[in-house]
Amino acid sequence: MGFVPKKAKAFGGNMNDLVRITKDNDVAIITIDNPPVNALSPGVPEGIWAAIDEMNRDAAIKAAVVIGGGRTFVAGADIKEFSKMTSGASPRRSLLPLLLHIEDSPKPVVMAIHGNAFGGGLELAMAGHYRVASPLAQVGQPEVKLGIIPGAGGTQRLPRLVGVAKAVEMCAEGKPVSAREAAMLGLIDQLIEVDLLTGAVAFAREVADRPAPKTRERSEELATAAENSPIFTAARDATGKKQRGMKAPLAAIDAVEAATRLSFEEGCQTEAKLFTECLFSDQSKALIHVFFGEREVAKIPDVPKDTPVIPVNRVAVVGSGTMGGGIAMVFANAGIPVLLKDVDKTALEIGMSKIGKNYANSVQRGRFTQAFVDERLRLITPVSTYDAFDGVDMVVEAVFEGMALKKTVFAELDRACRRRAILASNTSTLNIDEIAGATSRSEAVIGTHFFSPANVMRLLEIVRGKKSSKEVIATCMQLSKKLGKIGVLVGNCRGFAGNRMFGPYRREAQFLVEEGADVERVDHALVEFGCAMGPLATGDLAGLDVGWRIRKEYRHLDKPGIRQPFAEDRLCELGRYGQKTLKGWYRYDENRRASADPEVIALVRKWSADAGIPQRQISADEIVDRCVYALVNEGARILEEGYALRAVDIDIIYLNGYGFPAYRGGPMWHADTVGLPKVYQRICEFHQQHGELWAPAPLLRRLVEAGKTFAEFDKEQAAAA
Numbered sequence: 001m002g003f004v005p006k007k008a009k010a011f012g013g014n015m016n017d018l019v020r021i022t023k024d025n026d027v028a029i030i031t032i033d034n035p036p037v038n039a040l041s042p043g044v045p046e047g048i049w050a051a052i053d054e055m056n057r058d059a060a061i062k063a064a065v066v067i068g069g070g071r072t073f074v075a076g077a078d079i080k081e082f083s084k085m086t087s088g089a090s091p092r093r094s095l096l097p098l099l100l101h102i103e104d105s106p107k108p109v110v111m112a113i114h115g116n117a118f119g120g121g122l123e124l125a126m127a128g129h130y131r132v133a134s135p136l137a138q139v140g141q142p143e144v145k146l147g148i149i150p151g152a153g154g155t156q157r158l159p160r161l162v163g164v165a166k167a168v169e170m171c172a173e174g175k176p177v178s179a180r181e182a183a184m185l186g187l188i189d190q191l192i193e194v195d196l197l198t199g200a201v202a203f204a205r206e207v208a209d210r211p212a213p214k215t216r217e218r219s220e221e222l223a224t225a226a227e228n229s230p231i232f233t234a235a236r237d238a239t240g241k242k243q244r245g246m247k248a249p250l251a252a253i254d255a256v257e258a259a260t261r262l263s264f265e266e267g268c269q270t271e272a273k274l275f276t277e278c279l280f281s282d283q284s285k286a287l288i289h290v291f292f293g294e295r296e297v298a299k300i301p302d303v304p305k306d307t308p309v310i311p312v313n314r315v316a317v318v319g320s321g322t323m324g325g326g327i328a329m330v331f332a333n334a335g336i337p338v339l340l341k342d343v344d345k346t347a348l349e350i351g352m353s354k355i356g357k358n359y360a361n362s363v364q365r366g367r368f369t370q371a372f373v374d375e376r377l378r379l380i381t382p383v384s385t386y387d388a389f390d391g392v393d394m395v396v397e398a399v400f401e402g403m404a405l406k407k408t409v410f411a412e413l414d415r416a417c418r419r420r421a422i423l424a425s426n427t428s429t430l431n432i433d434e435i436a437g438a439t440s441r442s443e444a445v446i447g448t449h450f451f452s453p454a455n456v457m458r459l460l461e462i463v464r465g466k467k468s469s470k471e472v473i474a475t476c477m478q479l480s481k482k483l484g485k486i487g488v489l490v491g492n493c494r495g496f497a498g499n500r501m502f503g504p505y506r507r508e509a510q511f512l513v514e515e516g517a518d519v520e521r522v523d524h525a526l527v528e529f530g531c532a533m534g535p536l537a538t539g540d541l542a543g544l545d546v547g548w549r550i551r552k553e554y555r556h557l558d559k560p561g562i563r564q565p566f567a568e569d570r571l572c573e574l575g576r577y578g579q580k581t582l583k584g585w586y587r588y589d590e591n592r593r594a595s596a597d598p599e600v601i602a603l604v605r606k607w608s609a610d611a612g613i614p615q616r617q618i619s620a621d622e623i624v625d626r627c628v629y630a631l632v633n634e635g636a637r638i639l640e641e642g643y644a645l646r647a648v649d650i651d652i653i654y655l656n657g658y659g660f661p662a663y664r665g666g667p668m669w670h671a672d673t674v675g676l677p678k679v680y681q682r683i684c685e686f687h688q689q690h691g692e693l694w695a696p697a698p699l700l701r702r703l704v705e706a707g708k709t710f711a712e713f714d715k716e717q718a719a720a721a
């Protein structure tokens with residue numbers, strides 16, 4: 001065991017209530033029972049170790065089956081332990097000795113997998129001599145999604161079982177593999193179609209008298225350096241594109257490469273070193289925050305888990321434009337029949353043809369089969385009246401963004417829908433309470449703000465009106481999961497949480513151009529920071545006219561004497577609406593490929609000179625600080641005013657709806673990572689330089705004075721609830 005990482009403690013064996021051993025005649029059954037997902041929390045490895053010892057001591061036992069109690073095998077290391085390790089609250093303990101102990105067992109150990117064998121769970125399974133699985137099980141090394149790499153020999157044993165190319169893919173991309181595919185890859189020895197335990201025990205009996213093969217001693221799948229070299233090069237290239245800015249995928253590739261060049265023992269040492277580097281990185285801390293955050297947002301303090309929900313079996317969508325059509329697809333993809341309503345046959349034909357084209361693209365890209373698409377299309381029924389609306393459980397209104405029209409639609413829905421139906425609006429800016437006022441049942445009205453394209457983007461902002469009932473909120477939160485979305489509950493303020501913050505973010509991007517930065521320079525700085533797109537290119541994609549119309553509607557609310565950006569409005573006045581007019585901040589060719597437009601810069605420079613705005617060189621750091629801290633400052637206000645429940649909710653909104661880089665954890669977590677005093681100081685500087693728009697949020701100031709972070713604010717709020 002010379003390669004147990006320094007300072008790591010090995011597990012001694014003490015059986016406990018997390019691991020049980022029972023017998024089926026000559027086969028020992030070792031059951032891991034650590035609900036909900038049998039994570040390898042402290043006590044579990046010790047229990048497995050002791051159970052292996054016990055079965056080896058028992059002369060009547062010929063083989064063992066290791067199985068998970070409840071709904072799954074082992075979903076991995078206990079992720080909660082990682083932050084304890086990095087903060088020094090708990091020692092770093094290695095699983096490697098346990099896995100060697102299992103592999104060295106003279107009696108065969110059969111791993112029986114149902115549910116998931118993820119991360120440390122798959123590493124545990126690979127240390128067994130054989131693996132059997134239910135056909136619906138999934139296996140994988142998803143560690144990179146947490147900013148780490150497999151840390152218990154996964155990068156060394158996996159290539160020995162499935163070959164280098166597949167191991168690189170699984171460890172660097174982190175995607176799960178079905179048990180059927182795993183069986184074809186040689187990772188699973190047998191699929192058990194009936195009862196897993198019965199099949200696994202029979203399998204164990206069959207192999208009991210054979211020599212127990214050790215994965216670490218296999219080398220036939222490792223191939224030669226010449227064969228492997230292009231695999232690593234291609235993987236590094238792909239990582240640079242698909243997981244831009246992330247460190248863990250590259251570390252995972254390095255670790256698998258070590259398996260092909262070094263002995264198993266040395267390979268494990270390399271893996272341990274890379275694992276530790278990743279674990280202590282800011283990226284991993286951020287991604288672990290995201291993992292728990294995505295689960296935390298489902299928890300609404302005053303809407304308990306046992307709140308009754310309304311069964312949603314049939315729905316209607318009003319408006320068959322881009323958003324309405326996309327929303328109809330979301331329901332159909334979840335197997336829920338949808339009525340898609342628009343004013344007349346022509347509008348419906350356009351809407352349905354767009355849906356058909358979107359589905360055809362998905363088939364072309366291999367995302368869906370034709371049979372799946374045919375089935376989904378059958379679930380969407382175009383209608384031009386409200387006649388059948390008394391049969392639906394929920395309606396999502398997605399008509400043009402205008403209060404008068406929305407009110408008319410909701411008054412119609414109030415007449416046409418049954419009493420318990422949920423009436424939801426997809427508005428992105430309008431007041432939900434005012435919309436609810438057009439009905440006789442405000443408690444049934446709620447906002448469900450999908451993000452474009454609705455069938456692709458994961459975020460669903462669920463907007464709570466003053467009177468939205470708890471039942472309606474609980475139903476929408478639960479439904480979001482069924483729809484494959486991540487639902488985040490927000491309050492009813494202008495722009496809700498996401499777009500309210502997006503305003504100051506894009507305002508700063510415009511100011512920067514008006515102060516002398518080039519359009520591409522602003523976008524490039526944010527893309528380098530990790531954002532999916534720059535703020536100005538995003539505007540072109542969404543349509544600059546959308547924001548322009550909204551700004552015109554709300555202009556009367558602007559405080560006099562406060563600087564407002566002007567460049568985008570003027571571009572709109574010139575008919576430059578973005579990609580749809582092939583001209584916006586950039587110019588576009590017929591394939592919508594962007595290039596810098598000198599005309600835009602010349603125009604903005606002239607407008608700025610007319611307005612007396614001094615021009616200067618602006619660094620990439622300032623560009624990022626101005627845009628990102630504008631998000632943070634507005635986020636702090638939203639939090640303080642109670643329009644978001646937690647700072648982490650804002651983070652999850654930005655990661656899933658606005659392309660903020662996950663490895664930075666979201667704007668609020670990013671601010672904590674930079675250090676709130678530093679962020680606050682920079683905001684104060686901007687306040688001095690640029691005036692009232694940059695007034696620091698009072699919550700931010702208070703946290704800095706108290707030496708606290710947004711994460712601590714969340715914890716305190718949770719404790720007080």
Ligand code: 3H9
Nearest residue numbers: 037039075076077078079080118119120142150151152295
């Ligand atoms: C690893 O293994 C490193 C190794 O190489 C070893 C290094 C030494 N730990 O998602 P759900 C909680 S890294 C702790 O809602 P589902 C989760 O927070 C790990 N807790 O259920 C939630 O708690 P709550 C590699 C965990 O059915 C509850 O369980 N493994 C863990 O939709 C239910 O979870 C992974 O990355 C965990 N490992 O999905 C797998 N997993 O109810 C991560 C879950 O209080 N897990 N919890 O909110 C998953 O992908 C999904 O949870 C899973 C179930 C697919 C398993």
